[in-house]
Amino acid sequence: MKAWEWIFESEYTIGILIGGLFGLGARLAMLQTDYRQYPTYPHGRIIHIALGVIAAGLGAVAVPSLLGKDYTAVTFLTLAAQQFRDVRNMERETLTKIDSMELVPRGATYIEGIAMVFEGRNYLVIFTAFMTSLFSILFGWYWGIAAGIGSLMLAHYFKSGKSISAVADVELVPIRIDGPDLYVGDIYIMNVGLEETRQQIAENGLGLIVKPKNKNSRVTIANIGQRQAMLHDISTVLGVYRDTGEPSLIPLAKLDMKDGRLAVFILPQEKDPDKARKVLMKVPLLESAVRMPTEANVQS
Amino acid sequence: MGKIVAIVTTNKEKVAGGAPIFVADNREELEKLAFRLEKIMDCAVHDLLNGDLIVVEHE
Numbered sequence: 001m002k003a004w005e006w007i008f009e010s011e012y013t014i015g016i017l018i019g020g021l022f023g024l025g026a027r028l029a030m031l032q033t034d035y036r037q038y039p040t041y042p043h044g045r046i047i048h049i050a051l052g053v054i055a056a057g058l059g060a061v062a063v064p065s066l067l068g069k070d071y072t073a074v075t076f077l078t079l080a081a082q083q084f085r086d087v088r089n090m091e092r093e094t095l096t097k098i099d100s101m102e103l104v105p106r107g108a109t110y111i112e113g114i115a116m117v118f119e120g121r122n123y124l125v126i127f128t129a130f131m132t133s134l135f136s137i138l139f140g141w142y143w144g145i146a147a148g149i150g151s152l153m154l155a156h157y158f159k160s161g162k163s164i165s166a167v168a169d170v171e172l173v174p175i176r177i178d179g180p181d182l183y184v185g186d187i188y189i190m191n192v193g194l195e196e197t198r199q200q201i202a203e204n205g206l207g208l209i210v211k212p213k214n215k216n217s218r219v220t221i222a223n224i225g226q227r228q229a230m231l232h233d234i235s236t237v238l239g240v241y242r243d244t245g246e247p248s249l250i251p252l253a254k255l256d257m258k259d260g261r262l263a264v265f266i267l268p269q270e271k272d273p274d275k276a277r278k279v280l281m282k283v284p285l286l287e288s289a290v291r292m293p294t295e296a297n298v299q300s
Numbered sequence: 301m302g303k304i305v306a307i308v309t310t311n312k313e314k315v316a317g318g319a320p321i322f323v324a325d326n327r328e329e330l331e332k333l334a335f336r337l338e339k340i341m342d343c344a345v346h347d348l349l350n351g352d353l354i355v356v357e358h359e
Contacts, residue, residue, distance in 0.1 A: 180347030196331075
């Protein structure tokens with residue numbers, strides 16, 4: 001008997017192994033550090049890979065315990081839920097603390113969105129591991145791998161949300177300074193008192209207008225958290241012409257209350273209007289900001 | 301809500317109240333005073349278009 005053949009001795013071991021591996025694979029596939037640099041490298045990643053291993057293990061082991069008629073063992077899944085809610089709290093706390101040290105903060109809604117994603121992805125990992133392990137044990141290891149690949153694709157589908165481009169059009173508009181008043185297109189932004197600041201704004205500022213596609217998206221882009229997310233993302237990618245103690249130089253997003261258009265005024269380091277437009281289109285649509293007034297049953 | 305931390309004016313008769321008032325002789329001095337106050341107080345300067353500038357602390 002070869003050394004590794006013990007794996008096939010027990011009918012469950014192979015299932016748990018494949019389930020665990022696919023679960024971990026799912027976590028790694030969903031753990032991408034992009035321009036936001038979050039989770040941070042390397043320790044932020046290590047934390048989440050470790051939690052992913054735990055989630056994968058839980059999902060994979062749940063199947064044999066169920067098949068072994070050990071139904072009470074399922075209660076440890078509630079422990080898992082508790083554990084991953086704590087992950088969400090941990091992420092929220094960290095991000096909220098970091099946020100006060102940002103030149104352009106993320107805002108509470110964006111932070112809640114990120115924290116929610118961490119919790120949700122761990123459940124997707126449990127799901128992947130559970131399905132893989134279940135199919136391996138019931139039908140054989142090759143069906144397990146097939147189920148694993150299917151679950152990975154499902155997890156990939158649920159992984160990414162929509163972006164602003166799904167609900168609104170973005171167009172570039174010139175900024176206008178009329179006396180102390182600053183406008184983006186025809187939308188009033190703020191009052192700037194000093195001539196020097198006005199010059200800096202004229203030199204470095206960029207204006208964009210976000211036009212909602214329908215009634216629902218009008219409410220979504222009006223959400224203050226969603227607006228802050230736009231400003232934060234643009235400032236992350238294009239840099240921000242700003243410093244502490246300069247409250248006059250502040251990126252702002254203001255609404256035209258008549259028709260729901262949103263004027264976004266930004267101060268990028270890299271003044272590239274087309275890039276700014278592209279970045280704004282790709283800003284994630286925050287789950288908590290989405291409203292569906294048309295779904296209410298008072299609409300005719 | 302913002303809070304007015306100082307008023308810079310060229311017309312002393314037109315302003316009064318709880319915030320410190322700085323009087324300037326002309327527009328140039330007004331701007332310079334407001335600029336320094338902005339940097340010192342970490343506040344934003346706003347123009348009321350009547351010859352007064354207010355220094356406002358935003359939240």
